[in-house]
Amino acid sequence: MIPTIEIDGLVKHYGERTVLSGVSLDIDGGVFALLGPNGSGKTTLVSILTTLLRPDGGTARVLGHDILAEQREVRRRISATGQYATVDEQLTGRENLVMVARLLGLSPADARTRAAELLGEFELEEAADRRVSGYSGGMRRRIDLAASLVERPAVLFLDEPTTGLDPVSRQSLWAGVAALARAGSCVFLTTQMLDEAEALAERIAILHDGRIVADGTAASLTALVGGETAVLCDANGEEVRALDVDGTAAGLARALAGLGEQERGLRVELRRPTLDDAFAALTRRGTEAVAA
Numbered sequence: 001m002i003p004t005i006e007i008d009g010l011v012k013h014y015g016e017r018t019v020l021s022g023v024s025l026d027i028d029g030g031v032f033a034l035l036g037p038n039g040s041g042k043t044t045l046v047s048i049l050t051t052l053l054r055p056d057g058g059t060a061r062v063l064g065h066d067i068l069a070e071q072r073e074v075r076r077r078i079s080a081t082g083q084y085a086t087v088d089e090q091l092t093g094r095e096n097l098v099m100v101a102r103l104l105g106l107s108p109a110d111a112r113t114r115a116a117e118l119l120g121e122f123e124l125e126e127a128a129d130r131r132v133s134g135y136s137g138g139m140r141r142r143i144d145l146a147a148s149l150v151e152r153p154a155v156l157f158l159d160e161p162t163t164g165l166d167p168v169s170r171q172s173l174w175a176g177v178a179a180l181a182r183a184g185s186c187v188f189l190t191t192q193m194l195d196e197a198e199a200l201a202e203r204i205a206i207l208h209d210g211r212i213v214a215d216g217t218a219a220s221l222t223a224l225v226g227g228e229t230a231v232l233c234d235a236n237g238e239e240v241r242a243l244d245v246d247g248t249a250a251g252l253a254r255a256l257a258g259l260g261e262q263e264r265g266l267r268v269e270l271r272r273p274t275l276d277d278a279f280a281a282l283t284r285r286g287t288e289a290v291a292a
């Protein structure tokens, strides 16, 4: 079976600056998260994959179609946020979705059904019959996304979909993305937020310095950082200080032997590294490629 998205050695320069220096990835479906700090090249990569920007080197295929030689085939199969800003502020959320569905050729009954499904998936039922002009920023983001999904795309690109959203809107948007993935779409998502990648994606790749520095599940990325860390906690469970345990049992024994007089009564808690730790460790490692 061909991968949903095949990326092979993509290179992109802006003037003197190399933003992508050979990015390769195969994505099989489900939700994939590309994680990277601001300026790491996430939008550049998404723009290339959605045929909006030409790479300077390398190739990519979406559902087997080459992004350069078969642009139209690629575009027919994908949806990208912001690409179809069709929402009319004077109409209600429901009216907008029904209108888009009718424009796509659905019957009036099917259009209403599809609109209701999307309003449910994006938790917009309560606001459905109010004008979009009165929507909050988070609701507006969700109705825009829902409108671009009336026709279920095989592949959806979401470039930092929750940046700037309040926590409640963020959760609603996550629910919509999860529903879409359950319905069979492949979602390629970019984010700077580790918890978002962890919550949504089966697979996460970290982009740093123009390269993929790590690629795997959230669990495999934390495993890369080493084993458990240990912290000393007081009676309230508050962290007093971290212990240098070297990720090993011997290291832990050494650290415990070296505790000060007042520290003897404190509790030792073992903690698994978080994805934040993984991210910090991996980006410190720079261009050294790591495969999980």
Ligand SMILES: Nc1ncnc2c1ncn2[C@@H]1O[C@H](COP(=O)(O)OP(=O)(O)O)[C@@H](O)[C@H]1O
Pocket: 014, 019, 036, 037, 038, 039, 040, 041, 042, 043, 044, 045
């Ligand atoms: N059109 C452009 N011309 C010159 N530099 C650009 C252009 N677009 C992006 N860049 C630079 O390329 C780098 C990567 O940008 P971008 O892909 O937008 O990163 P991200 O989406 O991860 O924040 C940044 O340093 C940005 O300033």
Ligand SMILES: [Mg+2]
Pocket: 042, 043, 044, 159, 160
């Ligand atoms: Mg960006």
